[in-house]
Amino acid sequence: MIFNFIAAIFISSLISLFLSPITKNYFIKRGWIEDPQQKQRKTQNATALRPVPRGGGIPVYISVLITSLIFLPLDKHLFGILLASFTVLMIGVWDDIKDISPKLRLLTNILSALIVVGSGIGIAYISNPFGGVINLSTPQITFNLFGPHTIWILSDLLAILWIVWSMNIVGWANGVEGQLPGFVSISAIFIGILGLQYSSDITQWPVIILAGSVAGAYLGFLPFNFFPQQMMPGYSGKSLAGFFLAILAILSGAKLATVILLLGIPMIDAAFVILRRLKQGKPIYLGDGQHLHHRLLKHGLTRPQIAICYWMFSFILGFISLYLNSQQKFYVFIGLILVFIGFTLQLSRHNSR
Secondary structure (H helix, E strand, C coil), X not given: CHHHHHHHHHHHHHHHHHHHHHHHHHHHHHCCEECCCCCCCCCCCHHHXXXXXXXXXXXXXXXXXXHHHHHCCCCHHHHHHHHHHHHHHHHHHHHHHHCCCHHHHHHHHHHHHHHHHHCCCCCCEEECCCCCEEECCCCEEEEECCCEEEEEHHHHHHHHHHHHHHHHHHHHCCCCCCHHHHHHXXXXXXXXXXXXXXXXXXXXXXXXXXXXXXXXXXXXXXXXXXXXXXXXXHHHHHHXXXXXXXXXXXXXXXXXXXXXXXXXXXXXXXXXXXHHHHHCCCCCCCCCCCCHHHHHHHHCCCHHHHHHHHHHHHHHHHHHHCCCCHHHHHHHHHHHHHHHHHHHHHHHHHHCC
């Protein structure tokens, strides 16, 4: 299985590496480019203002699609994932070209999550950090519509919330070139490695292959997004990243704690940004230049340095996650929150001078 995992990464990265410049050139030819001069934000500097196309989700999706179909049988779960991710891609590309409203984005996020849940994928239980598991299989609603069907209310609701949350918070961690594809690739690789530790369980095989496919897709896209970027992930690439990582967490046995730890910095950053916007009475979906990467730019770090910092954090947390149980992950995450608070307070004091 380790050979298949490495092969999935390799094949997916080659496909993405081949398709990314084709997508880039097509978007440029059609005039579908992002001009930061027209939508300038507080954190952008002169080196970030060169118009470049979006649409990074196209090579990513095709890479994951082809690689998954090479290594995995097309059962109802894989079909549901591919159909839902295709929905994510279509809405994402539409936004990359036309800039649709945040509310419509949210509705389509929910639709994609419903497709996944409708294919039979849900969170039946979660590990209790203080021992045992929390069973989410009840209550249930059973009905007959062209055959018997059962809805696990808590399981399906949590899966929908988790997928939608991940799609949005991962997308927010895309402030500088190379930031997102780098930490997404690293996170997917560690999810795959974790699956390899339990590869005697055949239910982990799809997780391993899908993780390798996602990692390779974003690794192949990374050279075109790293500073100075030739292409941006766009909403299509960002939302697909969060979608695939959320699905991997569910398929790997509801290892939400592992993925939460892997995405610890983006998760905590997003939570604090949401709280700050709510406190200030601002819509949570409107940018305000207060994410961690914005603060680091103001502090004087270069864009490549910030991207590499995010990669390093993801690698360290991924390595740690391989050796911790649920309770230890919980305590590490609490410690990460405290460190984040202390660090951002220090940044605020320095930037206010």
